Structures are given as structure tokens and as C-alpha cells.
Amino acid sequence: MYINFWYPVGKSEEVKDDQPLRVQILGLKFVAFRDTEGVARVLSDTCIHRGGALGKGWVRDGCVICPYHGWEYQGDGKCRRIPTFGEDTALPARAKIDSYPTQEKYGIVFAFLGDLPEDERPTLFDIPEYDVDGWRVNDTVVFEVGAYYERSVENGLDAAHNEFVHPMQGAPTINETLRRHPIEIDEFPPWGSGFLVAFGKSMSEDTKVLGASEGTTRAGSAHHGPNTLITRIIFSDTRAFAQYFFEAPIDENRTRIFFVNIRSFMMEEEMDQKLIDMNMKIAGEDIAIIEALDPIRTPHCTTQEFLTPADRPIVRYREFLKDWEARGWRIDQKAFRAQRGDVALTIPSPDRRVHKNWVLDTIPLMAGD
């Protein structure tokens, strides 16, 4: 798991101005709420007084209030009121918690969980079809899987599993293509890579129903950062599915996935639920596989598994992970596990690069290059 990327925190309607939303991402708790301008704010959940869970408190006048002794925190993380201090007592500069940059897009509140200054931050993936004429967007679907998020992203970058995991999706033809042509990697610098392969000849009946014609259908996927997966199935010039999975690792074993599904055909409203049902059925087939993988977490090397040319997109993804580790962004899980329960930890926020004097320690990171 890595700091310094954008993570989905909640659907827009879950982030409110009168009650906090408490979520776990990267193994730590966060609280989300709206300030008096309606802007979504995301803070570290731990009250620095004596460890109260801010997400179990309440929101008033744009501040989140600790349920234990009523300390009030603004959206920028600064403490505005300590009830045991007199009204005329100045609050110490150290009375602050980490506040993270947010963006609200696709009906989702995202937080940048890291300390990079704005001009160095990886981007939140920009969906090209969103709010574009000729494309219909399904309501975002949120679901949890009992698997590590990298295993989930790698599953999405894997063209060779379709024949076995999704036999009803017309996939055997992809496999034929895979045997004859090595997968070419498309680079999307600086944060991603992927591939697009052509279907071969025989389409399954299911795929024909979706409007695919022989020889024209292409499918592929890509990653953006460690935790955004993009899948495209292009049946013809006018018929395509574009699917976006924004993944939030809850911890090392569980992932919350925000699924945005867009299409350029079957535009009727009543198709929305049918397509969600179809996609969740397919997702269920993937989930059954990835929840049983051994090891649970992705090996970050190419020798502890027997990788083949068809696994190239996965190998490329792991190279990106290595690069982000070299930058010092990878969480040191062993050290984190050893401290958990004894020390309250937080993800460093951008303000830590500017101001010193913080109460909580930051999560341990692997040494970069």
C-alpha cells in the first residue's frame, strides 16, 4: 500500500454537513464531513487529546467534534475549541490533526492521502467519457472484497483468466489472440500502463447479443496509479463499455471498490440495473478467485510466481509499484503491524512539509532509494 495517491473515501451523498463519515483506508481511520461551504473535508480520525474517534462524534458549523471531551476541529485540521480551556485562552499551535486535500468527482469524494505538495501529486484519473454526449453513466456501485487491492487490480489487468473465470463472456477468443500475439503494453506516463487486444473469430452468443461483430471487438485494461483500474470493451465504433474501478485498500486483506460504469449503447434507463446486475455477477466470479489467492498480497518480484508472456501487463504494473517504493511511498507493513494498537499513527498530510509540531507519529514507510 502506498501513500501519495488519491483514494475514494465515500459517495458524495454519504459525506454530510451534520454527521461525520468514518472510514478505514490503508489500515488507518479517517473522518469525512462537509464544511460550511459544503466542501468535503477529510481528516485523520484520531483526536489528539486522548484518542477519541472523531468519526463517532458529530458535525456542527463546519467542524467535526470529538465525542469524548468535545474538542472541535476545522476542515483544515486546526482545533477551534477545547471546552476545558477558557474562551479567552489562545489554543496552542500543536492542537491540530492531519487534513487531506479532497476532490469530488463522479459522485465520489476522493482524498489525497499523502504529503506531496500540489504540483508534485499524481493525478486523479480523468474519465474521458464522463458527462459526454453519447455516453450513459450508471450510478456508482460500491462493494467490498476480502482481497488485497493489488491482487484485484492485477486481476483486472489479466486477459488470460476470462476463458476460465468468465466462460459466458465470449472470452475463449481472447485467449486465441493471446497465444498468437504477445501483448503489447501501452504506456500512459507518468502513472499508468495497459493493453488492448483484439478478439479473434468465434464470438459467444452472449457477446453477439451485446452487438459485437466478429473481428471488430477489442478489449483491454489499464491501471492509473496503484489503485485505479480501467477496463474497456469496444464492440464497434458505436458500442462500447468503459468501466472504472477506484479501489481503496481497507487494510492488507480487504478492499472497497467504487465502480463507475459507462456505456455508449443500451441507453435506456431500465438497462441501468440490468447492467449492474450483469457486472456484479461477473465481479462475483472474479472475487471468488482473488479471495482465495496465495499469498494474499502481491509478490513484488517476478521469481516467486511462474509468469508467462500473457502476464506482461501485470509485470509492468509491478514495475510501477517498485518505482513508487523507490520514491519512499510504500507503507512498511511489518513495522506498521508491530506498532498497531500501541501507537496511534496517521498518514502525513501536505501541511507537515510546511509546519512542524504534530502530536501523532506518521505511518512507517519503506526506505526509498
Ligand code: FES
Ligand atoms: S479524546 Fe477527543 S476531546 Fe478528549
Ligand SMILES: [Fe+2]
Ligand atoms: Fe474477471
